[in-house]
Amino acid sequence: MKITQSQQRAFIRLFTASNWKQRLSALIIVALAIWSWTNQTPSAPGAITANSTVTGEVVSVADGDTITLLDQDKKQYKLRLAYIDAPEKAMPFGQAAKQQLSELVYRQEVTAHIDEVDRYGRGVARIEKDQRDINLAQLSAGYAWHYTQYARKSQSGADFAAYEAAQAAAQQQQKGLWADANPTPPWDWRKSNR
Incomplete structure (x- = not known):
């Protein structure tokens, strides 16, 4: 302005x-x-709007549920994976969750379906690579929780069920963070570390 x-x-x-x-x-x-x-339209690089789609290369993985995408116009978009919550970097399995997400998408072309913009200005998105749901892949690998508190509000019934089943399977097979007998959910960890 x-x-x-x-x-x-x-x-x-x-x-x-x-x-x-x-x-x-x-x-x-x-x-x-x-x-x-x-009434100005945001013109800053990476201006994000809800209910939009962005395609580009993942140039950074901040943690197990946050990436930065660079589109063909060289605009960067900070994105948080929708419907899941991965361990924070300082938590047990936090670095492993980041590594798992990096293996899935770093330096790869992905499509982000942005559902909303969070209070930090990040797009909350469903990430897709080669028609694979990356958010679901993080759950299946055991490196995230299904964030049901938010998923109930906007996730489709079929997707909600698939995410719940993926988390249950990872728990049963003790994959990733589920190797811990009693893993602390990130929302509880954040609350206790404020």
Whole structure:
């Protein structure tokens, strides 16, 4: 949001003008400036919108459920994998979850179906590579929990059931974090480490 000199003068004139015509003129300029600022389309690289799709190369894996994607226009998108929650990097299995996700998508072309934008400005997305659900793959490998608290709100019934079954199978086979007798869910770990 850049303020031009004429907008600055209009703002000052709004409060200092001696007659109503000058004040009205200044008010119109200020109102138009405010309207244009609030109706601008985001032009920053990686501006994310809900219910959109982005395709590109994964250039970074931050942890077991967060990636950065670079599209063909060289715009970067920070994305969090929807419906799952992986261990934080400092948690047991956190580095292993990051490594597993890296093996699946790092330097690979993926498609991100963005469901929403979270409070940190990240796209919450379903990641697909070669028609494979990467979010589900993290669950199947035992490196994430099905984040049912959020999944119940927007995940389809069939997908919800598939994610639940993948987590149950990983638990039964003691894959990944399920090798631990009593793994701590990341939401509990975050709460206790605030």
